[in-house]
Amino acid sequence: xxxxxxxxxxxxxxxxxxxxxxxxxxxxxxxxxxxxxxxxxxxxxxxxxxxxxxxxxxxxxxxxxxxxxxxxxxxxxxxxxxxxxxxxxxxxxxxxxxxxxxxxxxxxxxxxxxxxxxxxxxxxxxxxxxxxxxxxxxxxxxxxxxxxxxxxxxxxxxxxxxxxxxxxxxxxxxxxxxxxxxxxxxxxxxxxxxxxxxxxxxxxxxxxxxxxxxxxxxxxxxxxxxxxxxxxxxxxxxxxxxxxxxxxxxxxxxxxxxxxxxxxxxxxxxxxxxxxxxxxxxxxx
Numbered sequence: 001x002x003x004x005x006x007x008x009x010x011x012x013x014x015x016x017x018x019x020x021x022x023x024x025x026x027x028x029x030x031x032x033x034x035x036x037x038x039x040x041x042x043x044x045x046x047x048x049x050x051x052x053x054x055x056x057x058x059x060x061x062x063x064x065x066x067x068x069x070x071x072x073x074x075x076x077x078x079x080x081x082x083x084x085x086x087x088x089x090x091x092x093x094x095x096x097x098x099x100x101x102x103x104x105x106x107x108x109x110x111x112x113x114x115x116x117x118x119x120x121x122x123x124x125x126x127x128x129x130x131x132x133x134x135x136x137x138x139x140x141x142x143x144x145x146x147x148x149x150x151x152x153x154x155x156x157x158x159x160x161x162x163x164x165x166x167x168x169x170x171x172x173x174x175x176x177x178x179x180x181x182x183x184x185x186x187x188x189x190x191x192x193x194x195x196x197x198x199x200x201x202x203x204x205x206x207x208x209x210x211x212x213x214x215x216x217x218x219x220x221x222x223x224x225x226x227x228x229x230x231x232x233x234x235x236x237x238x239x240x241x242x243x244x245x246x247x248x249x250x251x252x253x254x255x256x257x258x259x260x261x262x263x264x265x266x267x268x269x270x271x272x273x274x275x276x277x278x279x280x281x282x283x284x285x
Contacts, residue, residue: 001039001041002039003038003039003040003046004037004038004039005038005049005053007037007038008032008038008039008050009054009057009063011032011035012028012032012054012063013063013064015028015031015032015035016028016063016064017064018241018242018243019117019242020120020246021067021116021120022064022065022066022067022116023064023066023067024066024068024069024116024238025050025051025054025066025068026111026113026238027114027238028050028054028066029042029046029050029238030042030236030238030239031241032050033204033239034202034204034239036204042206067116069112069113069115083282086278086282087282089278090275090279090282093271093274093275093278094271095126095270095271096126097125097126097264097271098125098126098127098267100260100262100263100264100266100267101153101260101263101264102154102258102260103154103186103258103259104148104151104152104153104154105125105127105156105157105253105258105259106129106130106144106148106155106156106157106158107121107127107128107130107157107158107252107253108129108130108132108144108158108160108174109129109130109131109132109160109161109237110131110132110133110134110160110161110162110170110171110237111131111133111161111162111236111237111238112131112133113238114131114160114237114238115129115131117242117245117246118160118249121246121249121250121253122249122253124250124253125253125254125264126264126267127253128147132174134166134170135173136170136173136177141174141177141178141181142181145178145183148183149182149183154184154186154187155183155186156186156187156188156258157185157187157188158189158191158249158252158253159188159190159191160190160191160192160237160245160248160249161190161193161237162193162234162235162236162237163193163194163195163198163222163234164208164218164232164235164236165208165212165214165217165218165232166209166212166214167193168214168218169214175188187258189252191249191252192237192240192245192248193235193240195222197240198235201240201244203235203239203240204239205225205226205233205234205235206234206235206236207228207231207233208225208231208232208234209232210231210232212232215230215232216230218232219231
């Protein structure tokens with residue numbers, strides 16, 4: 001099947017520019033699959049060609065920069081002077097903006113590719129977030145569970161994950177490990193992907209892994225991939241429009257059942273006063 005790559009790249013450029021943060025190649029891929037444009041399919045050949053062509057255009061300055069959270073440059077922190085160090089401290093200073101909240105709230109998500117967006121949205125409220133990266137490691141689980149225990153407030157979790165056999169089981173496994181460590185979730189809610197959202201948001205199911213040991217139970221619960229008898233389907237979170245995902249996350253984080261807006265505003269006022277004191281200290285040095 002011939003692909004219309006100029007059309008595909010134009011749509012990819014539009015998608016990348018629609019995000020408030022840098023988008024990953026994987027997110028672009030699944031958004032293009034959902035857009036059904038130019039003959040683009042959920043295939044490795046399409047993914048690799050998209051990677052190659054967008055890289056060429058990025059080097060030429062013709063395509064928005066993409067996020068790659070698997071690679072980066074590690075550089076020791078350094079400043080040109082004490083004044084520069086003080087300026088850096090002032091620019092970075094913040095209080096725990098969850099102070100005064102009754103509940104400790106977390107946003108947990110399956111894919112690291114969602115990190116740039118979810119971290120930015122959660123950061124507005126001082127809420128911690130973490131990518132489980134599939135079946136989370138023991139060290140990550142311990143870090144999260146220790147933080148929850150140290151905080152001491154009832155735990156509220158908003159979860160974002162794929163709708164497929166593994167995506168559901170990753171969520172179940174994390175909850176099971178938490179239970180083993182004595183962590184009680186006062187409230188846990190999956191924000192997306194939900195079956196009811198498939199038609200609502202125009203999400204396109206793709207064939208899942210028939211070899212999965214969880215395929216049969218998933219098909220029994222949700223039904224098979226359209227046009228098949230027993231093939232599971234999968235819908236990746238990356239296919240959800242970023243504006244929709246942001247609304248889902250921010251609506252959850254500001255749900256008055258679990259969130260006290262007055263407490264956040266009080267914390268921000270204290271933070272502003274703290275920054276003024278730091279600025280005065282800098283100016284008097």
